Amino acid sequence: MMENYPSFDVVIAGAGNAALGAALTAAERGARVVVLESSPQEFRGGNSRHTRNFRCMHDAPTNVQTEAYKEDEYFTDLMRVTGGQTNEELARMTIRESPKCFDWMKSQGVRFQPSLSGTLHLGRTNAFFLGGGKALMNSYFAAARKRGITVLYDTEVIGLDIAGGVFRGVTVQQKKGEPFQIKGRALVCAAGGFESNLEWLREAWGPPAENFIVRGTRYNRGKVLKLLLEQGVEQIGDPTQCHAVAVDGRAPQYDGGIVTRLDCVPLGIVVNNRGERFYDEGEDLWPKRYAIWGRMVAEQPDQIAFSIIDSQVIGRFMPSIFPAIRANSIGELAAKLGLPVDAVLATVERYNRSVVPGRFDHNKLDDCRTEGLTPQKSHWALAIDQPPFFGYPLRPGITFTYLAVKVNCKAAVLMQDGRAARNILAAGEIMAGNILGKGYLAGLGMTIGIVFGRIAGEEAARAAAE
Amino acid sequence: MPPLNDPLREGERLLVICNACRYCEGYCAVFPAMERRRVFSDADLKYMANLCHNCSECYYACQYAPPHEYAVNLPRTLAEIRVQSYQQYAWPERLARACQKNWLVAALMLLVGLTAAICGGAALGQGGGILISPGAGQFYRIIPHHVMVGSFGVVSLLVLLVLLAGFVRFWRETGEGFRALLHGKALARGLGDAFTLRYMSSAGAGCTYPNEERSMSRRWFHHLTFYGFVLCFASTSVAAFYSNVLGWAAPYGYLSAPVILGTLGGIGLLIGPAGLLLLKWRRNRETGDPGQSGMDTSFMALLFLVSLTGLLLLALRGTSAMGILLAIHLGAVMALFLTFPYGKFVHGIYRSAALVRNALEHERQGVEAGR
Numbered sequence: 001m002m003e004n005y006p007s008f009d010v011v012i013a014g015a016g017n018a019a020l021g022a023a024l025t026a027a028e029r030g031a032r033v034v035v036l037e038s039s040p041q042e043f044r045g046g047n048s049r050h051t052r053n054f055r056c057m058h059d060a061p062t063n064v065q066t067e068a069y070k071e072d073e074y075f076t077d078l079m080r081v082t083g084g085q086t087n088e089e090l091a092r093m094t095i096r097e098s099p100k101c102f103d104w105m106k107s108q109g110v111r112f113q114p115s116l117s118g119t120l121h122l123g124r125t126n127a128f129f130l131g132g133g134k135a136l137m138n139s140y141f142a143a144a145r146k147r148g149i150t151v152l153y154d155t156e157v158i159g160l161d162i163a164g165g166v167f168r169g170v171t172v173q174q175k176k177g178e179p180f181q182i183k184g185r186a187l188v189c190a191a192g193g194f195e196s197n198l199e200w201l202r203e204a205w206g207p208p209a210e211n212f213i214v215r216g217t218r219y220n221r222g223k224v225l226k227l228l229l230e231q232g233v234e235q236i237g238d239p240t241q242c243h244a245v246a247v248d249g250r251a252p253q254y255d256g257g258i259v260t261r262l263d264c265v266p267l268g269i270v271v272n273n274r275g276e277r278f279y280d281e282g283e284d285l286w287p288k289r290y291a292i293w294g295r296m297v298a299e300q301p302d303q304i305a306f307s308i309i310d311s312q313v314i315g316r317f318m319p320s321i322f323p324a325i326r327a328n329s330i331g332e333l334a335a336k337l338g339l340p341v342d343a344v345l346a347t348v349e350r351y352n353r354s355v356v357p358g359r360f361d362h363n364k365l366d367d368c369r370t371e372g373l374t375p376q377k378s379h380w381a382l383a384i385d386q387p388p389f390f391g392y393p394l395r396p397g398i399t400f401t402y403l404a405v406k407v408n409c410k411a412a413v414l415m416q417d418g419r420a421a422r423n424i425l426a427a428g429e430i431m432a433g434n435i436l437g438k439g440y441l442a443g444l445g446m447t448i449g450i451v452f453g454r455i456a457g458e459e460a461a462r463a464a465a466e
Numbered sequence: 467m468p469p470l471n472d473p474l475r476e477g478e479r480l481l482v483i484c485n486a487c488r489y490c491e492g493y494c495a496v497f498p499a500m501e502r503r504r505v506f507s508d509a510d511l512k513y514m515a516n517l518c519h520n521c522s523e524c525y526y527a528c529q530y531a532p533p534h535e536y537a538v539n540l541p542r543t544l545a546e547i548r549v550q551s552y553q554q555y556a557w558p559e560r561l562a563r564a565c566q567k568n569w570l571v572a573a574l575m576l577l578v579g580l581t582a583a584i585c586g587g588a589a590l591g592q593g594g595g596i597l598i599s600p601g602a603g604q605f606y607r608i609i610p611h612h613v614m615v616g617s618f619g620v621v622s623l624l625v626l627l628v629l630l631a632g633f634v635r636f637w638r639e640t641g642e643g644f645r646a647l648l649h650g651k652a653l654a655r656g657l658g659d660a661f662t663l664r665y666m667s668s669a670g671a672g673c674t675y676p677n678e679e680r681s682m683s684r685r686w687f688h689h690l691t692f693y694g695f696v697l698c699f700a701s702t703s704v705a706a707f708y709s710n711v712l713g714w715a716a717p718y719g720y721l722s723a724p725v726i727l728g729t730l731g732g733i734g735l736l737i738g739p740a741g742l743l744l745l746k747w748r749r750n751r752e753t754g755d756p757g758q759s760g761m762d763t764s765f766m767a768l769l770f771l772v773s774l775t776g777l778l779l780l781a782l783r784g785t786s787a788m789g790i791l792l793a794i795h796l797g798a799v800m801a802l803f804l805t806f807p808y809g810k811f812v813h814g815i816y817r818s819a820a821l822v823r824n825a826l827e828h829e830r831q832g833v834e835a836g837r
């Protein structure tokens with residue numbers, strides 16, 4: 001093995017959206033590129049294979065996005081969700097570059113489509129990949145093959161050879177055999193966050209991490225992130241910050257992807273395993289609240305909660321893959337869900353009594369709410385009294401972590417002394433925390449990945465040529 | 467959620483996953499049809515299976531494809547359901563099931579048997595004339611005109627009736643009324659989709675068939691096959707008109723309508739099926755139903771043979787080979803006709819019907835949305 005891959009111009013750790021953006025761009029500039037992917041070929045593409053869209057600025061309607069979504073509105077949205085915890089220079093640069101990435105992706109054979117049904121609220125801001133993220137990745141890999149890029153699967157980066165802030169090579173471990181070195185003249189780190197590393201999550205979250213479900217790949221274990229931090233690269237962000245949603249408690253530990261999400265939360269009530277409500281289920285439109293529920297469930301005892309709805313709202317939310325647990329009375333449902341029956345009965349009874357009459361409309365902020373209840377339910381509050389009743393277990397589903405290496409707008413990682421590394425670049429989840437201090441905007445993960453991936457590819461090719 | 471053995475149950479399992487995901491919505495009509503539903507009855511599954519043309523896009527694009535534990539392989543499962551539906555709608559069902567076992571052998575045996583019968587019949591009827599050239603294009607001296615017209619007429623009529631019965635069974639099971647077929651716009655759209663092979667073009671990029679790289683080849687070969695068949699059919703019809711109505715006896719000149727139509731159609735019907743067979747041979751076997759191979763292959767092989775013998779007959783009609791060629795050609799045509807209702811041919815009927823139904827559903831949804 002060793003003799004076959006001794007040295008390349010550009011070494012890329014990871015094979016997701018950011019990595020392939022970098023690989024293709026570096027190869028376009030004439031660099032000899034190797035892509036190192038720790039997963040087997042079938043699971044290549046990390047979390048990117050689970051995505052469906054990216055958030056893209058545009059000044060006029062395009063064939064896949066409606067109306068306009070301009071820089072200032074985009075940036076205002078970002079400021080709102082992060083509470084200002086962002087880097088304005090990097091963020092604005094990302095936003096401005098996004099339409100160029102759209103064109104570039106198309107030039108690589110990526111196909112787009114208007115927003116999927118059920119996600120019309122994203123039809124203006126996001127461009128959807130035809131067939132989703134795996135189709136996107138397939139297009140990239142096909143383009144990479146045409147460009148002669150070497151892709152090694154089952155090849156994990158386990159060591160970085162960095163001397164005086166200058167990259168010289170990586171140590172990799174394949175499925176079989178001894179670890180070996182691959183030399184390179186520039187390195188792009190695009191190996192994702194550490195969301196699949198339960199030990200690291202436990203360090204950050206404590207025992208609750210045991211009950212986290214990882215929505216995406218099992219291969220983003222944060223190895224490269226840790227290696228960089230150990231080499232004196234500046235860290236940014238808090239290890240507990242992440243994107244997490246509430247997923248069905250029956251989801252697999254890894255790779256359950258989009259189909260394990262549950263969209264019924266705003267249509268009923270959510271109780272913890274003591275049978276108590278803990279947050280306003282109808283605070284805002286679901287797409288705006290979707291991403292806070294992971295953290296919310298994580299903070300409950302045993303990191304579990306249960307959504308309870310009745311037959312009035314069945315059919316009004318995106319179907320999920322797990323059947324609802326069904327019962328003819330609230331008591332029976334509580335028993336089936338393994339909840340304290342009296343507590344649930346009392347909660348539902350109190351909630352039902354607090355519901356004030358209104359006109360139900362689950363597509364807008366309606367006037368169905370509770371009065372005199374804590375926590376209150378601000379919208380879509382209908383009495384839960386139409387049998388049969390249904391319940392779904394909820395668990396925190398972690399999407400990706402925000403702890404990151406600090407970068408500049410050339411995608412170069414910054415050392416603790418503030419200097420930019422000459423030939424070490426980072427893109428994607430591994431540096432997304434520079435822009436996302438907390439909170440999330442749907443589609444921004446892929447935008448950060450492709451914008452920084454392309455810059456990193458260009459800079460890596462330049463550094464390698466020097 | 468492990469995979470299930472019964473294709474219908476497996477189809478249900480997969481569509482529940484797909485309906486929660488929907489990433490493949492833009493590929494074909496199957497996904498929008500799925501999104502109109504939350505539960506999937508067997509009838510729904512068969513309808514959707516016939517909307518699928520097995521392009522495999524949704525397999526390559528699926529993040530849940532094997533080895534993922536959800537093991538989503540929609541093209542293969544829909545193919546299995548589709549074949550089941552062909553058998554179920556065919557009449558008599560038992561014959562369809564028997565044929566399905568080993569198509570290639572069945573079709574070839576039929577061909578040999580029929581050719582032998584025709585040879586035998588001709589030999590008896592005309593006093594051993596089949597191997598002696600009776601003069602350029604003197605087809606009816608080999609097989610009397612009334613025998614030819616009579617036997618093919620009866621068989622065609624029977625075949626048509628059986629095909630119609632299949633269509634009626636399919637349509638009934640979907641729960642649609644027959645009046646719905648009078649919906650002009652939906653009919654035009656559905657049939658338009660069918661005759662242009664709209665979904666095989668995937669907005670100009672082609673399909674991931676025979677393998678992951680997109681190509682238009684299947685669409686072109688299918689067009690050649692189908693329109694080649696139509697031209698051959700037109701040629702035969704014109705010839706029948708000439709001989710039965712106008713009283714102009716065969717053979718017709720090289721520049722006559724039947725010969726030109728038949729030649730063009732025959733060429734299409736040579737290249738088309740050959741191309742489709744080649745693609746089939748090279749296809750990614752993961753996404754197909756291996757049990758269906760014989761049915762597909764025998765249909766294409768018969769089409770090819772019909773065309774080949776037809777063109778040879780035209781070229782050699784003045785030679786002593788004419789008699790035997792005619793027997794083989796007619797045997798092949800007869801075998802093709804007889805296997806129509808029990809073989810791959812029926813896909814055209816169910817697929818077109820499914821596309822019309824899809825157009826109907828689409829129209830109704832539009833009406834509802836407008837309200």
Ligand SMILES: Cc1cc2nc3c(=O)[nH]c(=O)nc-3n(C[C@H](O)[C@H](O)[C@H](O)COP(=O)(O)OP(=O)(O)OC[C@H]3O[C@@H](n4cnc5c(N)ncnc54)[C@H](O)[C@@H]3O)c2cc1C
Nearest residue numbers: 014016018038046047048052157191216428429443445446
């Ligand atoms: C279910 C789901 C849906 C999502 N939907 C969207 C969406 O619609 N839009 C959006 O913008 N974002 C979405 N996201 C977030 C998005 O997936 C990420 O932000 C984005 O994919 C990150 O891209 P990346 O290239 O940085 O990382 P990844 O795509 O995860 O790639 C990282 C790669 O590095 C490899 N790797 C890790 N460690 C090593 C190592 N030591 N050596 C070698 N290789 C290694 C991994 O195997 C992987 O291939 C979604 C995430 C999930 C889980």
Ligand code: SF4
Nearest residue numbers: 484487488489490528
């Ligand atoms: S085939 Fe896979 S990617 Fe496509 S809709 Fe179904 S589950 Fe989703």
Ligand code: SF4
Nearest residue numbers: 494518519521522524
């Ligand atoms: S194989 Fe092609 S036609 Fe069939 S469901 Fe998948 S995308 Fe649609």
